Amino acid sequence: MSNASQPGKPPQEDPPSFDDIPIAVRETVVESKPKARSLTWLLWLGGLITIALVSGGSWFAYQASQVRTGVTASPSPSPSPIASVSPSPTDDRVLNHFAYPEAPQSELEAVSADDGIKMRSVAAKSFREMVAAASAEGVILNPLSAFRSISEQQQVYFNVKAERAQTLEQRALVSAPPGYSEHHTGYAIDIGDGNVPATNLSPDFENTPAFKWLNENATKFNFEMSFPRGNKQGVTYEPWHWRFVGDKASLELFYKAREFQQQASPTPSP
Numbered sequence: 001m002s003n004a005s006q007p008g009k010p011p012q013e014d015p016p017s018f019d020d021i022p023i024a025v026r027e028t029v030v031e032s033k034p035k036a037r038s039l040t041w042l043l044w045l046g047g048l049i050t051i052a053l054v055s056g057g058s059w060f061a062y063q064a065s066q067v068r069t070g071v072t073a074s075p076s077p078s079p080s081p082i083a084s085v086s087p088s089p090t091d092d093r094v095l096n097h098f099a100y101p102e103a104p105q106s107e108l109e110a111v112s113a114d115d116g117i118k119m120r121s122v123a124a125k126s127f128r129e130m131v132a133a134a135s136a137e138g139v140i141l142n143p144l145s146a147f148r149s150i151s152e153q154q155q156v157y158f159n160v161k162a163e164r165a166q167t168l169e170q171r172a173l174v175s176a177p178p179g180y181s182e183h184h185t186g187y188a189i190d191i192g193d194g195n196v197p198a199t200n201l202s203p204d205f206e207n208t209p210a211f212k213w214l215n216e217n218a219t220k221f222n223f224e225m226s227f228p229r230g231n232k233q234g235v236t237y238e239p240w241h242w243r244f245v246g247d248k249a250s251l252e253l254f255y256k257a258r259e260f261q262q263q264a265s266p267t268p269s270p
């Protein structure tokens with residue numbers, strides 16, 4: 001019986017072994033594994049692209065905002081020159097005197113008849129106009145000393161200090177150390193009264209017609225007294241010493257010192 005039906009039977013003498021099924025299952029699993037890996041890999045790739053796009057977009061947005069606000073992404077190579085400005089007017093003083101640069105000889109011109117006394121051209125012009133205006137009222141403004149080099153100030157400060165046996169501080173009350181005199185700038189001048197020469201470079205100059213005239217008229221010619229009585233800078237009262245403050249350069253040179261012009265303890269108002 002079995003033989004009669006055998007020819008119709010498919011040749012299954014070797015039924016699938018037990019191991020075949022798991023193999024088939026495994027194959028399915030094995031086949032599905034690459035698919036799963038591909039899918040995971042695609043998801044990772046998509047995620048990475050998304051992250052790259054988002055972060056890239058943020059970077060461009062940041063750069064755009066920096067450009068709008070005028071800030072560059074690269075750090076500044078050097079600090080701003082404004083930041084290097086001295087924060088306090090007292091920082092660069094020596095013995096109460098401010099440091100001043102020496103005016104170039106080429107920018108100086110004479111204000112005296114013998115050409116020995118010189119100022120910067122703009123200050124010299126204004127001084128001559130002031131002399132003429134005073135002269136018209138019978139007052140003689142006599143130039144005594146104006147531009148002084150740093151080496152000349154060396155003599156004025158240290159040699160006289162030694163002769164008079166003064167301390168640095170005592171000397172600095174009446175004379176600036178070399179490099180710290182307003183006379184270096186070519187904008188400062190010591191003025192005497194031509195009719196009262198005995199008061200030259202003396203506090204008594206304040207009693208002369210020349211001083212009275214200067215007090216009333218010097219500002220019209222952009223001159224001001226550098227060291228009024230009781231000035232906060234701590235320099236002895238010098239009624240004969242005036243400085244030109246009538247252009248940008250002189251303003252920039254003297255603006256710090258001007259904060260010390262007024263009296264340290266002004267008389268309280270009633």
Ligand SMILES: [Zn+2]
Pocket residue numbers: 183188189190240241242
């Ligand atoms: Zn002087």
